[in-house]
Amino acid sequence: xxxxxxxxxxxxxxxxxxxxxxxxxxxxxxxxxxxxxxxxxxxxxxxxxxxxxxxxxxxxxxxxxxxxxxxxxxxxxxxxxxxxxxxxxxxxxxxxxxxxxxxxxxxxxxxxxxxxxxxxxxxxxxxxxxxxxxxxxxxxxxxxxxxxxxxxxxxxxxxxxxxxxxxxxxxxxxxxxxxxxxxxxxxxxxxxxxxxxxxxxxxxxxxxxxxxxxxxxxxxxxxxxxxxxxxxxxxxxxxxxxxxxxxxxxxxxxxxxxxxxxxxxxxxxxxxxxxxxxxxxxxxxxxxxxxxxxxxxxxxxxxxxxxxxxxxxxxxxxxxxxxxxxxxxxxxxxxxxxxxxxxxxxxxxxxxxxxxxxxxxxxxxxxxxxxxxxxxxxxxxxxxxxxxxxxxxxxxxxxxxxxxxxxxxxxxxxxxxxxxxxxxxxxxxxxxxxxxxxxxx
Amino acid sequence: xxxxxxxxxxxxxxxxxxxxxxxxxxxxxxxxxxxxxxxxxxxxxxxxxxxxxxxxxxxxxxxxxxxxxxxxxxxxxxxxxxxxxxxxxxxxxxxxxxxxxxxxxxxxxxxxxxxxxxxxxxxxxxxxxxxxxxxxxxxxxxxxxxxxxxxxxxxxxxxxxxxxxxxxxxxxxxxxxxxxxxxxxxxxxxxxxxxxxxxxxxxxxxxxxxxxxxxxxxxxxxxxxxx
Numbered sequence: 001x002x003x004x005x006x007x008x009x010x011x012x013x014x015x016x017x018x019x020x021x022x023x024x025x026x027x028x029x030x031x032x033x034x035x036x037x038x039x040x041x042x043x044x045x046x047x048x049x050x051x052x053x054x055x056x057x058x059x060x061x062x063x064x065x066x067x068x069x070x071x072x073x074x075x076x077x078x079x080x081x082x083x084x085x086x087x088x089x090x091x092x093x094x095x096x097x098x099x100x101x102x103x104x105x106x107x108x109x110x111x112x113x114x115x116x117x118x119x120x121x122x123x124x125x126x127x128x129x130x131x132x133x134x135x136x137x138x139x140x141x142x143x144x145x146x147x148x149x150x151x152x153x154x155x156x157x158x159x160x161x162x163x164x165x166x167x168x169x170x171x172x173x174x175x176x177x178x179x180x181x182x183x184x185x186x187x188x189x190x191x192x193x194x195x196x197x198x199x200x201x202x203x204x205x206x207x208x209x210x211x212x213x214x215x216x217x218x219x220x221x222x223x224x225x226x227x228x229x230x231x232x233x234x235x236x237x238x239x240x241x242x243x244x245x246x247x248x249x250x251x252x253x254x255x256x257x258x259x260x261x262x263x264x265x266x267x268x269x270x271x272x273x274x275x276x277x278x279x280x281x282x283x284x285x286x287x288x289x290x291x292x293x294x295x296x297x298x299x300x301x302x303x304x305x306x307x308x309x310x311x312x313x314x315x316x317x318x319x320x321x322x323x324x325x326x327x328x329x330x331x332x333x334x335x336x337x338x339x340x341x342x343x344x345x346x347x348x349x350x351x352x353x354x355x356x357x358x359x360x361x362x363x364x365x366x367x368x369x370x371x372x373x374x375x376x377x378x379x380x381x382x383x384x385x386x387x388x389x390x391x392x393x394x395x396x397x398x399x400x401x402x403x404x405x406x407x408x409x410x411x412x413x414x415x416x417x418x419x420x421x422x423x424x425x426x427x428x429x430x431x432x433x434x435x436x437x438x439x440x441x
Numbered sequence: 442x443x444x445x446x447x448x449x450x451x452x453x454x455x456x457x458x459x460x461x462x463x464x465x466x467x468x469x470x471x472x473x474x475x476x477x478x479x480x481x482x483x484x485x486x487x488x489x490x491x492x493x494x495x496x497x498x499x500x501x502x503x504x505x506x507x508x509x510x511x512x513x514x515x516x517x518x519x520x521x522x523x524x525x526x527x528x529x530x531x532x533x534x535x536x537x538x539x540x541x542x543x544x545x546x547x548x549x550x551x552x553x554x555x556x557x558x559x560x561x562x563x564x565x566x567x568x569x570x571x572x573x574x575x576x577x578x579x580x581x582x583x584x585x586x587x588x589x590x591x592x593x594x595x596x597x598x599x600x601x602x603x604x605x606x607x608x609x610x611x612x613x614x615x616x617x618x619x620x621x622x623x624x625x626x627x628x629x630x631x632x633x634x635x636x637x638x639x640x641x642x643x644x645x646x647x648x649x650x651x652x653x654x655x656x657x658x659x660x661x662x663x664x665x666x667x668x
Contacts (some may be wrong), residue, residue, distance in 0.1 A: 189602055201542070219504075220484050221485070222457070
C-alpha cells in the first residue's frame with residue numbers, strides 16, 4: 001500500500017461544488033435556473049449591527065413594568081383614513097396564485113390577531129383574504145390582473161408596486177401548472193398557460209406620470225386611502241425622493257433579501273442592494289425633503305427577529321414588512337415534510353422551487369391535496385405568535401435603550417461589527433467613533 | 442342637465458358630484474365645462490349617467506369607469522378609460538398613449554387617431570379607433586376586441602393573448618406571436634356590431650383579423666429569441 005502522504009481533495013473556492021452543479025444544470029437544460037425566495041448569498045445585514053444598551057449616560061426602562069409602545073400610523077400625509085397598526089410589522093404582498101387560498105387566509109388571520117395589515121399581490125384580491133384581514137393593502141401592479149375599482153374602494157390602502165427587492169427592474173411569470181380555473185379567471189387568461197407579469201406599468205412612465213396616476217387613484221377612492229409606493233432596493237435615495245415628490249403617503253423599500261414567487265436565480269443574487277444598504281439613503285432623502293415621519297418608510301427584505309425589527313426602526317424606518325418569515329411561520333420548509341423535500345431533490349430549509357406548485361407544506365401551490373395540508377386557523381395562530389415574539393423582542397431592546405416607543409430608537413443606539421455594515425448603516429464601528437465616509441475624518 | 446365648471450370648481454368637487462349619483466338618479470346628464478387638459482376628469486364613475494366634457498382632457502379621463510357614458514368633445518391625454526369595467530367612452534378627437542389600457546369591459550371609441558400602446562393589456566374592453574393606432578398597440582392584450590379603421594403601427598399585438606384585432610388599413614408590422622387569422626362568420630358578426638355601436642362607416646369585409654399564434658403560451662427556451 002502506498003503510504004506517501006497526500007493532500008486532501010481540495011475544492012476550488014471559485015468553482016465550488018455549487019458553482020459546478022449549476023454549470024452542469026445549465027449545460028443539460030439550456031435555460032437559466034428559476035426559483036423563489038430572496039438572495040441566499042451572504043451580504044451585510046442586521047446581524048452586523050449591535051445595540052449598545054443603557055449605561056451611566058443612558059437610562060433604561062423597566063422590562064414588563066414601564067410602557068414601550070409599538071403602534072404606528074401609516075398614511076398621515078394626504079389620506080383621509082390612515083392605516084393604524086398596533087405593531088410596526090406588516091405582512092408583505094404575496095399573490096393568490098403563487099400562494100394557495102388557505103395560505104392567504106392564514107396570513108389575514110394572523111395579521112389581524114396581531115393588529116397589523118396584510119397585502120394582496122399580483123392576481124387580485126380574494127374573498128378569503130379580504131374577509132380575514134381587518135387591514136388589507138391592495139397592490140396596484142403592472143399586470144393589473146384582477147384590478148377593479150370595487151376592490152380598490154374596499155381596500156384599506158393602495159400599494160403601487162414599482163419594483164421589489166428580489167428583482168428590481170424585473171417582471172414575473174406564473175407557470176401554467178399553478179394556473180387553475182380560479183386563478184385564470186381572476187386574471188382574464190386561459191387556464192394552464194404561463195402567465196407573464198410586465199416589468200413596467202402599462203399607462204405611466206417616470207415620476208411625473210406617477211404623480212398623475214396617484215391623483216387618479218385618489219380621485220377614484222375619494223382621497224380616503226393611503227397610497228404606498230413600493231420600490232426595490234436599487235437607488236434608494238433617488239427612488240425615495242421621487243416617490244415622495246410624486247405624492248406617496250408611504251414608501252415601501254424592499255432589499256435584495258426580500259423574496260419573490262419566482263424569477264431567475266441570477267437576477268435574485270446579482271441585482272439590487274442589501275436591505276441594510278437601503279435604509280439610511282432613503283431616510284436621508286426624506287430628511288432632506290423635510291418629510292421624515294410625515295411620509296412613512298416601511299423596510300422589508302430579510303427581517304427575521306425582533307432585533308432586525310428594532311435595528312430597522314433605529315435606522316429610521318417607521319415599520320417593517322415580512323414575507324419569507326411569515327411563510328416559514330405558517331409552515332414553509334418545515335422539517336416534518338423532509339421525506340417529501342428529499343423526493344423533490346432538496347431538503348427542508350432549502351426548498352425554493354415555489355413556482356412548480358408542488359410545495360409539500362401546501363403554501364406555494366394550487367394543488368387541492370397539498371393545499372388541504374395547511375389549516376388556515378392553526379397557521380394563522382402560528383403567524384400571530386411569531387408576530388408577538390418579534391414585537392416583544394423589539395420592545396425588550398427598546399427598553400434596554402431607554403425608549404418608551406420603539407420609534408424612539410435611533411442610530412446613536414447602534415454600532416457595527418464590520419466596516420461594510422458601518423459604512424452602510426452610518427453607525428460607528430464597535431469601540432470607535434468612526435465609520436467609513438464619516439465627514440471630518 | 443347639470444353643469445360643472447372646472448374653471449370655478451376643484452376637480453375633487455366635480456368628481457365627487459358625479460361619483461355620488463345614486464344608480465336611480467334622475468340627474469342623468471351632466472356637462473363639464475373648461476376641462477383645459479385636466480387629469481382624472483370623470484374618473485371612477487359608478488352609475489349609468491351621461492357626462493359630456495366640453496374640450497380636451499389630460500391623463501386618465503374616465504379612468505376605471507363603471508357604467509357611465511363619457512363623451513369628450515375634444516382630444517384625450519394618456520390612459521383615457523384605463524381599466525374601464527363597463528360603460529362607454531367616446532373621444533371626438535385623438536387619444537394619446539395607452540388608450541383603454543387594461544380595460545375589463547365597456548366600449549371606447551376614438552374618432553380620431555390613437556397613439557402608441559392603444560389597448561395595452563386589455564382584459565375585455567372593446568376599442569374602436571376611426572383613424573390609425575401607433576406602435577405596440579394591443580401589447581399583451583388578453584381579451585376584448587381592438588378595431589382600427591385606419592392603419593396600425595409597428596409590432597401590433599406583440600405577446601398577444603386572446604384579444605381579437607381587426608384592422609382595415611395597413612399594418613406596419615406584427616409583434617411577437619401575433620399572426621393574421623381567418624375571418625369567420627362570428628368575427629364578421631362581432632365586427633358588425635362594434636362598428637355600428639361606434640358609429641363607424643365601414644364594412645366588416647374590408648378588415649383583416651389578427652390574433653395570437655399561441656406559440657409563447659408556454660415558455661420554451663427555443664423561442665427565447667422571440668420574446
